[in-house]
Amino acid sequence: MISLYKAYKHLKTVRAHRREVRRNCFRMGLYWQGLTHDLSKYSWPEFRIGATYFMDDQSPHNGERAEFGYSSAWLHHKGRNKHHLEYWMDYNVKGDHHIAGMRMPERYVAEMVADRVAASKIYKKEKYTDASALEYYMSKRDHHILHPQTKALLEKLLHMLAEEGEDKTFDYIKYKVLKKSRRPKK
Numbered sequence: 201m202i203s204l205y206k207a208y209k210h211l212k213t214v215r216a217h218r219r220e221v222r223r224n225c226f227r228m229g230l231y232w233q234g235l236t237h238d239l240s241k242y243s244w245p246e247f248r249i250g251a252t253y254f255m256d257d258q259s260p261h262n263g264e265r266a267e268f269g270y271s272s273a274w275l276h277h278k279g280r281n282k283h284h285l286e287y288w289m290d291y292n293v294k295g296d297h298h299i300a301g302m303r304m305p306e307r308y309v310a311e312m313v314a315d316r317v318a319a320s321k322i323y324k325k326e327k328y329t330d331a332s333a334l335e336y337y338m339s340k341r342d343h344h345i346l347h348p349q350t351k352a353l354l355e356k357l358l359h360m361l362a363e364e365g366e367d368k369t370f371d372y373i374k375y376k377v378l379k380k381s382r383r384p385k386k
Contacts (some may be wrong), residue, residue, distance in 0.1 A: 217238065220318035224370065227374070228374045230310060234314075237281075240277055244270065252264075258323060312352070320333045320336060328360055333361060
């Protein structure tokens with residue numbers, strides 16, 4: 201049975217996370233991605249697990265993993281959201297046919313940065329710094345399967361965020377990575 205309190209807290213967390221990602225995406229010119237980010241979290245396979253295993257300081261996927269050894273909600277989520285690097289894993293048709301990271305389109309790498317910033321803010325709260333997303337990534341770096349070009353871009357952006365802040369990083373993503381045009385100054 202799902203606790204109404206945990207369901208409410210999970211819903212509140214999801215809404216806060218989506219709001220922060222939306223802000224970040226809008227700053228990069230990714231309006232549609234900002235509006236549609238993580239809508240699958242409202243689906244029953246994801247929401248039920250999120251409410252059941254809600255934790256204030258980390259993803260509920262960790263609770264389900266601790267109990268069953270995997271997270272059905274995470275498997276559902278990452279298979280439907282292109283901003284997750286795990287969405288882009290497939291068999292490498294060249295060579296040994298092992299699982300490999302496929303190159304992610306830049307707009308999804310940008311959304312991944314927006315997502316990592318938002319998740320860091322939600323879970324770290326007042327302990328958040330511009331280096332939080334990089335620190336989290338580096339703590340899991342050896343476990344990621346990423347295309348070399350995707351890895352290089354993601355790491356460049358996370359380092360830029362840590363060293364130069366959100367404004368400069370989001371502008372760089374918008375104008376250099378995504379090549380959005382600047383509005384003429386009046």
